[in-house]
Amino acid sequence: MSFEEIKTMIVNKFGEEIIVGEETTGLQPALLVDPDRIVDVCLELKNNPQTYFDFLSCLSGVDYGTEENRFGVVYHLASIPYQTRLTLKISKENSRDESNLPSFPSISSVYQAADWHEREAYEMTGIYFEGHPDLRRLLLPDDWEGFPLRKDYTTVDKYYKGIKID
């Protein structure tokens, strides 16, 4: 199925408002999806025999900069039977307040592969995934402060647990 056909299929199934935009200028076209419905879209793309996107290649949390204050998640899906690929994007604005992280639904119930990817996105960019079974930090220590891959992240500390940072 081509990109346009997939788009039409999703619109027919869930209605117009689920697709909030598309990016077709680059090498890989991307669908911008309503953040709250991402689980439905992924489940449909995975189970529909015409698309069958059964493989989650990559999931990236992205901070789109301090001026826009927008956070997003990018999903790269692949279909093994059809050998096709698809990019989905969701994003939302957030004030960068640490007690109110940007929050998106977790797709780990659809793709188990998303489990660790979401944990990594959570600790690195500070994106909370609603409904994730075990959203602990993955690569960083449990007491790490701040989110390293945010664009406003700075290390002001001279010491980390008594060890001098050169």
Added chain:
Amino acid sequence: MNITNSKYEEALARYAKKIAVAATEEMVLNMGPQHPSTHGVLRLELITDGEIVKEVIPHIGYLHRCFEKHAESLSYQQTIPFTDRMDYLASMNNSHVWVMGVEKMLGIDKDIPKRVEYIRVLVCELNRIASHLIAIGTYGIDIGAFTPFLWCFRDREHIMGMLEWASGSRMLYNYIWVGGLFYDLPVGFEERCREFVNYFRPKLDELNGLLTNNQIFIQRTANVGVLPLDVAINYGCSGPMLRGSGLKWDLRRIDGYSAYPEIDFEIPVGKGEMGTLGDCWDRYKVRIDEIEQSLRIIEQCLDRLQKELKRTPDFDPRALMPKKLTPKPQDYYVRGEGAKGELGFYFIHQKKKEYDKEGKERFLDTEIPYRVKSRGPSFCNLSVLPAISKGVMIADLIAIIGSIDFVLGEVDR
């Protein structure tokens, strides 16, 4: 800054409670980070009942260097040595995928000379053999066979020597550059490489006799750690892990990048010869078969490099290198078959925003990516471990870990 929402600590509290309960009811056992069978600095927290493993909780990140943060502050060319350090047993494959992505974004991927492409494939396949030899050798040692380890390292040393000759470094090569190569192959490399292939073929048969068909080894690995195909796909496993479960899925064929479409090779898959489809032995066997196929690829590359793509005095592998690596603003996800599976890089490239003296904003070309996400094959392959090691014996867990063949440099990045 310290106002946090209790919701964010919930999972950690739940985990701490689980461990506290398990510590009284069952036994909590830490395997690693210094355990030799965890192949690096991986810590596995095992909840055990006698010798049965009830649950495995992997703790990773001991080797975390935040590759993605580095990549956000260095130019595309400067990041190549950092990609080498991800999967340090197959550095060539990493830099090849990275370079392919950058070339595609720059739009010069079709202009790369054939000789350069063939040299890239040649060194990548040599490196793949080296990586698989480590996987096989250390797997033997995990199971209790010491000799295969020494034999594998002996043969790997030849590859290391050759790649050092080409690039100047034993493990972290920085050899494949955007638009070309660091240098052409040294004079006499092709002949030496052919000599190695002829030397190595019989050694592989010896290795098969020693380990692959060894009854003790088969009993330790067959029917252990069975990974069903649907679970493998759902967890995003790739490479020998996925092929061991019986699916012909190799990105060298599917995407057909670089010189691979012109090369004839087979994709070995697990068949469940010794037990169930997708067990540890199948994954091991896929690697053995892949070495054979890599040797075939190397021979075909050498044929062409010595005949129609012969070295000419005026050939410059750096001729096509752009002076500045400034792609158009775009997103691009590149994937390629590393030694362990699907290696991917997701680039977001944007123009750099600056303010001039009058305070007007302007957008400048930049050589630095806005965001890079790397998808390491070992990362996803390791994440399936808790799912396939429920209710196994502790000794079998070692066999499962070894058959996954992860490199912590890539899991942690």
